[in-house]
Amino acid sequence: MARTATAVHPTAQRGLLRDVFRVPDVRLSAAWHLWQRDAAIYRRTYKLNILPNFFEPFLYLLAMGLGLGAYLSKIQGTRYIDFIAPGLVATASMYGASFEVTFNCFVKMQFGKIYDAVMSTPLTIEDIGLGEMLWSTTRSLIYGCVFLAIASTFGVVHSWLAIFAPLAVGLTGIMFSVIGLSFTAVIPLIDYFTYYWTMFITPMFLFSGIFFPLDKLPHAVRVVAWFVPLHQSVDLMRALILDGDAGAALASALWILVFTAALFVLPMNLLRRRLVK
Amino acid sequence: MAESAVSARALTKRYGQFEAVKGIDFEVRANECFGFLGPNGAGKTTTMKMIACSSPPSDGTLSVLGLRAWADGRQIKGRLGVVPQENNLDEEVSVFQNLVIYARYFDIAHRVAGPRAEELLAFVALEDKRDWRIYGLSGGMKRRLLIARALMNEPELLVLDEPTTGLDPQARHLVWEKLRSLKRQGVVLLLTTHYMEEASQLCDRVVIMHEGRILVEGSPREVIASHTSPQVIEVFEPPGDAEAGLAELESAASRAERLADRWLFYTNDGDALLSRVRSLPLDPSSVWLRGGTLEDVFLALTGRGLLE
Numbered sequence: 001m002a003r004t005a006t007a008v009h010p011t012a013q014r015g016l017l018r019d020v021f022r023v024p025d026v027r028l029s030a031a032w033h034l035w036q037r038d039a040a041i042y043r044r045t046y047k048l049n050i051l052p053n054f055f056e057p058f059l060y061l062l063a064m065g066l067g068l069g070a071y072l073s074k075i076q077g078t079r080y081i082d083f084i085a086p087g088l089v090a091t092a093s094m095y096g097a098s099f100e101v102t103f104n105c106f107v108k109m110q111f112g113k114i115y116d117a118v119m120s121t122p123l124t125i126e127d128i129g130l131g132e133m134l135w136s137t138t139r140s141l142i143y144g145c146v147f148l149a150i151a152s153t154f155g156v157v158h159s160w161l162a163i164f165a166p167l168a169v170g171l172t173g174i175m176f177s178v179i180g181l182s183f184t185a186v187i188p189l190i191d192y193f194t195y196y197w198t199m200f201i202t203p204m205f206l207f208s209g210i211f212f213p214l215d216k217l218p219h220a221v222r223v224v225a226w227f228v229p230l231h232q233s234v235d236l237m238r239a240l241i242l243d244g245d246a247g248a249a250l251a252s253a254l255w256i257l258v259f260t261a262a263l264f265v266l267p268m269n270l271l272r273r274r275l276v277k
Numbered sequence: 278m279a280e281s282a283v284s285a286r287a288l289t290k291r292y293g294q295f296e297a298v299k300g301i302d303f304e305v306r307a308n309e310c311f312g313f314l315g316p317n318g319a320g321k322t323t324t325m326k327m328i329a330c331s332s333p334p335s336d337g338t339l340s341v342l343g344l345r346a347w348a349d350g351r352q353i354k355g356r357l358g359v360v361p362q363e364n365n366l367d368e369e370v371s372v373f374q375n376l377v378i379y380a381r382y383f384d385i386a387h388r389v390a391g392p393r394a395e396e397l398l399a400f401v402a403l404e405d406k407r408d409w410r411i412y413g414l415s416g417g418m419k420r421r422l423l424i425a426r427a428l429m430n431e432p433e434l435l436v437l438d439e440p441t442t443g444l445d446p447q448a449r450h451l452v453w454e455k456l457r458s459l460k461r462q463g464v465v466l467l468l469t470t471h472y473m474e475e476a477s478q479l480c481d482r483v484v485i486m487h488e489g490r491i492l493v494e495g496s497p498r499e500v501i502a503s504h505t506s507p508q509v510i511e512v513f514e515p516p517g518d519a520e521a522g523l524a525e526l527e528s529a530a531s532r533a534e535r536l537a538d539r540w541l542f543y544t545n546d547g548d549a550l551l552s553r554v555r556s557l558p559l560d561p562s563s564v565w566l567r568g569g570t571l572e573d574v575f576l577a578l579t580g581r582g583l584l585e
Binding site: 029030033034036037040041044045112113114116117118119120121122123124276277 | 292329331332333350351352354355357359361363364365366367368369370374378379381382383384430
């Protein structure tokens with residue numbers, strides 16, 4: 001019962017960096033309960049949500065792959081639709097996770113006060129953060145795998161390594177969950193998401209080598225591209241689905257793993273700093 | 278269980294330079310209803326948050342159900358029910374599902390949670406709203422659902438932040454009735470309110486907080502007896518020619534207050550003073566004698582000015 005002033009000051013003496021990268025008070029079983037909550041609510045609306053999920057990739061493949069592709073000669077020795085399909089799988093996964101951890105989480109936290117409700121149960125805010133990341137990764141798996149299934153009917157799968165694609169979709173999902181939830185945890189107003197989407201997500205979508213190969217671009221651009229999360233995902237997907245290049249796939253997967261692991265505790269700690277006062 | 282449900286010693290909460298709770302001491306005993314009264318910004322909600330382990334104390338000791346607040350947060354929260362001031366229900370799912378989803382956070386098995394949810398819906402008279410979505414419920418229904426939700430883990434201590442703010446009288450009385458029945462079942466109740474009537478109706482003991490400190494503590498009766506006079510005479514909108522006479526009576530009362538629209542005379546002998554007031558040229562219907570209330574104590578201690 002004895003308690004000293006220093007023991008109860010969680011952040012007073014610590015540096016910001018140490019605090020946002022500290023070991024979170026998190027339990028997987030507790031986080032799982034939040035996943036179940038999200039899943040229960042998704043179940044009520046999935047029929048409504050899943051249909052656009054089928055249409056969107058179909059439209060992209062149709063317009064870009066077949067429409068634009070008809071005017072292009074082969075790109076790196078393959079049909080244009082074969083070239084872009086893997087990158088679009090990565091994109092579907094990115095979007096699936098990102099919508100969830102940005103708009104959905106912000107609305108739950110700020111307007112619905114759902115996290116306040118959950119924090120009055122045995123769950124900690126860190127459990128909530130992990131649960132949200134697990135759920136958004138699940139959403140990314142649904143988006144990405146549905147896309148891949150539809151794309152495969154266009155004959156874009158050229159390697160048996162594609163059986164690992166769902167794993168790559170999940171990796172992409174968790175990476176963008178970590179990034180997006182960190183952003184959500186620090187912004188004061190929902191309007192800031194405009195910046196997230198127009199200055200981060202959309203440029204990545206356009207310049208990560210989905211629609212054109214980056215190897216003809218200047219060296220400096222390729223160096224920058226190496227640091228872009230979606231670009232690594234696109235390379236990973238293309239190595240698995242189109243090229244069947246296990247070495248390249250492993251390199252990109254490792255990049256994503258290291259990046260995600262390095263930042264993994266950040267969103268949980270940022271949420272704690274925001275909501276535990 | 279420990280003898281006291283909650284015990285605080287020199288409990289302090291700082292937000293940067295600002296001290297919201299300034300080293301308070303209090304005990305909440307087992308099987309009582311304990312009220313935190315005070316104007317907005319007094320530190321009531323902050324204190325409740327520390328008890329509910331959603332905010333860490335800055336200093337002092339705080340034990341809840343014999344455990345250390347914050348350090349043993351998960352265990353304490355497992356045995357606590359919290360009814361928030363703001364509605365934070367899951368809007369997208371039904372009344373029933375709200376309860377079942379919440380039960381899961383406490384590791385309550387689904388086969389237990391289902392029947393318990395039905396029981397609690399009956400308890401708060403919402404069984405016919407079982408399959409409704411939240412947005413179809415009135416404010417009073419939402420509050421009752423929040424109470425049912427807080428009871429899903431069969432808490433030993435129920436923490437309520439302004440449980441009846443914004444409710445109509447019917448809904449308020451229903452909530453009071455439910456809270457009394459919980460108390461009979463042995464649940465310790467801890468509530469904040471700024472409705473003095475609510476405190477008088479429900480609480481065995483209250484503290485009045487102001488600017489982060491506890492000013493008085495005791496049963497509503499004790500607090501009234503020791504901090505205000507047993508009787509109060511109010512004179513509404515006295516005509517100008519009665520003013521001088523009223524001012525003269527000031528010395529006859531134990532305390533008098535001149536407000537914009539009325540005079541208040543606090544007294545131990547209401548009848549004697551009342552006859553003197555009645556001798557003044559006043560409309561008889563503008564004068565009345567009443568008992569001293571918690572609200573008198575509250576206003577005497579925390580002032581009449583707006584505090585924020």
